[in-house]
Amino acid sequence: MSDSQLRKALVGKTWTNDCLESTAYDSRDNPFWPQPGGRRSTGKHGQGGSVSGNREVLIRYHTAKSTRAAFIQPSQSEAVLAVGTHHKITGVRSTRTGPSHTLGSGKRVIELEIEVW
Numbered sequence: 001m002s003d004s005q006l007r008k009a010l011v012g013k014t015w016t017n018d019c020l021e022s023t024a025y026d027s028r029d030n031p032f033w034p035q036p037g038g039r040r041s042t043g044k045h046g047q048g049g050s051v052s053g054n055r056e057v058l059i060r061y062h063t064a065k066s067t068r069a070a071f072i073q074p075s076q077s078e079a080v081l082a083v084g085t086h087h088k089i090t091g092v093r094s095t096r097t098g099p100s101h102t103l104g105s106g107k108r109v110i111e112l113e114i115e116v117w
Contacts, residue, residue, distance in 0.1 A: 006092045014088045026077035064117035
């Protein structure tokens with residue numbers, strides 16, 4: 001899908017999660033996000049690399065002050081959003097700044113901007 005098709009299909013969509021939602025707030029510590037050069041163990045705490053996930057979607061959360069979250073795994077920059085967190089997609093684009101670019105595959109990475117409260 002093109003960027004405009006993705007925006008048309010996704011922007012404005014809302015939902016409320018019915019379970020805990022785990023995410024990482026610093027890509028250098030995210031075990032699923034490859035590090036520069038695609039090398040394993042080059043993250044701040046030895047995480048990352050091509051064998052740790054090679055995800056093609058990057059989600060950028062924008063949180064309200066009222067968002068309930070817990071920071072439970074500092075070595076992986078893990079943040080967990082509470083059950084009942086509301087989400088709204090506010091932006092969609094494709095870039096070459098994520099794992100595919102880092103690994104040299106040339107594939108695009110879809111970036112979602114999501115407001116949570």
